[in-house]
Amino acid sequence: MKTETDVAKRNAQIREALILTRDEVHSIPLHHQLRPWAMKKGVTTLHRADDRPEARFTSVNPGGM
Numbered sequence: 001m002k003t004e005t006d007v008a009k010r011n012a013q014i015r016e017a018l019i020l021t022r023d024e025v026h027s028i029p030l031h032h033q034l035r036p037w038a039m040k041k042g043v044t045t046l047h048r049a050d051d052r053p054e055a056r057f058t059s060v061n062p063g064g065m
Helices: 007-024
Strands: none
Touching: none
């Protein structure tokens, strides 16, 4: 796929790989963890998948809600 220059052939290879992955690769998610960083009334933040807080996604409302 990486070196194929013909778009139609490359798309066919990508499709074949995705179908193979769907049909042959078996996985069972064993753990899903969510760690809230803000637990105070009036504070909201985005919970990222990598558990890294970013201040730009956090808002504080001093009035409570």
